[in-house]
Amino acid sequence: xSVQSLAWAWRQNTGSPLKKLLLIILSDQVDDRGRAxxxxxxxxxxxxxxxxxxxxxxxxxxxxxxxxxxxNGGVDYRWEVSLNFDVERPVFRQ
Numbered sequence: 001x002s003v004q005s006l007a008w009a010w011r012q013n014t015g016s017p018l019k020k021l022l023l024i025i026l027s028d029q030v031d032d033r034g035r036a037x038x039x040x041x042x043x044x045x046x047x048x049x050x051x052x053x054x055x056x057x058x059x060x061x062x063x064x065x066x067x068x069x070x071x072n073g074g075v076d077y078r079w080e081v082s083l084n085f086d087v088e089r090p091v092f093r094q
C-alpha cells in the first residue's frame with residue numbers, strides 16, 4: 001500500500017461514488033509504481049457490487065485516463081492495473 005496512491009485517489013473526481021470507491025480499493029493495493037494484479041471478483045466484493053458493474057466502472061476509469069488495465073485471460077482471469085499518477089482530475093467544492 002502506498003499512502004501517496006491513496007491520497008491521489010481521494011483527490012480525483014470520478015463522477016460517481018462507485019468509481020471513486022473502486023479507485024480507492026485499487027489504489028490501496030498497488031506498489032510504489034502504481035501497479036498490481038487484481039481478481040475482479042475480489043474487487044467487486046470489497047466494493048459491494050457485482051463484477052459486471054465493477055468492470056464497467058474500471059473501463060470508465062481507464063477512459064478517463066486515471067488507470068490502464070490489461071485483462072489476462074485464461075483460467076486465472078485477473079486485471080493487471082497501472083494507475084496514472086500524472087493525471088489529476090481534482091474535486092472542487094461548490
